[in-house]
Amino acid sequence: MSAETSSGDGRASVPWLVVLACAYLGLLALVAALAGAIATPDDLTSDLRSRLLPPLGFGGTWAHPLGTDELGRDMLARVILSVRTSLFVALVGTIIGAVLGTTLGMVAAWSGGFVDDAVMMLVDVQASLPFIILALAAIALMGSGLGLFIVVVGLFGWERYARIARGMTLAAREDGYAAATAHLGGGPWRISVQHILPNILGTLVVTLTINFPETMLLETSLSFLGLGIQPPNTSLGTMLGDGRTYLLTAWWIAVVPGVIISLAALSTSLLGDWLRDRLDPNLRR
Template sequence: MTSNTPSTAMNGRVLDRAGSGGAGKLPKWLRLLLKSKTGTTGVVILLVVSVTAIFAPLLAPHDPVQQNVADMLVPPAWAEGGTSKYLLGTDNLGRDMLSRILYGSQVSLVVGLLSVVLAGTIGLAIGLVSSFYGGWIDNAFMRLVDSFLAIPNILFTLVILKVTGPGMTTLIVVLGVTNWVVYARIIRAEVLSLKEREFVRAAKSIGVRDATIMVRHLLPNVTSSFIVVSTLSMATTIIAESSLSFLGLGIQPPTVSWGGMLSAGREYLSDSWWMATFPGLAITITTLGVIFVGDWLRDLLDPRTKEL
């Protein structure tokens, strides 16, 4: 009886490890994702939107720019008086709404991603250099930041687009150039604290170059904040692109954009509600998906988050 006790205890520990092994093998990010309802929802939304954008030519039932005068303002197939040919109806020029929404996802993702990459690169570089060197360099960059903060982003963007003319490339550059400030301020605040740490002082004492310290020692420590800000900034950028396209200063026809579709549908709200409703829902759902993922990433990358 006594001789079997260690074996029994050992077997119990083995069974415990085997029973919890499935959960223990899951990566931390996946466990956090499965635990977070908003995170899971956001990831699913972004996956659907991304797949839609990539495979839009295969998924679209009709040519998004093909006009059909005989089918103008046809209601959705499931609505009263609808036709099975058009699932989400047609617009005032007889173009299929579903196909246009599918193609519009490409514009929103491309503009959002590229604008965030440009703004993040500018803000990261300025934030690192400004806080690392300090002195007059920091003062000069911070006065530049104050200048950008003094002018509303949308007003600054409208002025530049009015001078340079609308277009996708111009829109990406303008949104990137006007949205770097938030990155610079957050990165600067973190580096001001990090540069006084022992590992930075040790690197300086042995003659490591400043560029190497910033890239190899400081940059990895601000990556989590950078990713979270980038995610939330992308939601803002998608809304900005839609707003500018709505005003006629963003994406120009025949390129399809959700903001342009929303602008075209505002004149038909009373009797052709689907023209504005579906693009508006696409913008709202995509933006919420990005925000949900940003909240999840904040929890995932927060150093204060305890191991689950």
């Protein structure tokens, strides 16, 4: 048998698209992290004399490299602050959803019976309701603070993790390494955290990378509808909403945040696909 596969040979080279995606996401993260140092809300003072200036290369100047918006605010400063808000909301929201969903899914799988039925019913309810309506109702009833907004966004998509975590936990419990750990005396906690979770992490990460852009878009939609990030705070979604009116005369107001969001979504998906392949130990050389 050729079981003597050497573990040397180094890692497979990373595809350039993934490198590019990582670079882009890294840049966004850096911008978000340093946003406070680069741009301050003071940079967002309106200046009606210089409203709707085009970006560099389209007749703009270095004073406003990405142009200005309808109130004469510097687009670059707005984009930097928006990236921070949007990334923060999407990231925290996605993590809330992932942790909540995975936990509920695993608990359902271990408990069975009534708890399992209840969780799965919640999953079905969540999956069958248009989430944006739920979010609208929640925000309309309870106000529009940033905290609540993040929680609402976080509830988006948890049912996917719950389904996956439950199914994979049930499958892993039935045979193989989980059963072996139980035979050796290990309890549900050890089996779930040390064995099942690392093994389903790849699938969960892929789900996360699918969910992350959707969460960003949800933030965008809610902000667009005026229920998300409230002025004077700004997010990519608010910018997109503002820019809609000027699409024909000052396209950059909508296009700049739009491109940033799309590229972020694309990059996360590319990265997720690649990560899934990397995280599968059976493909590791």
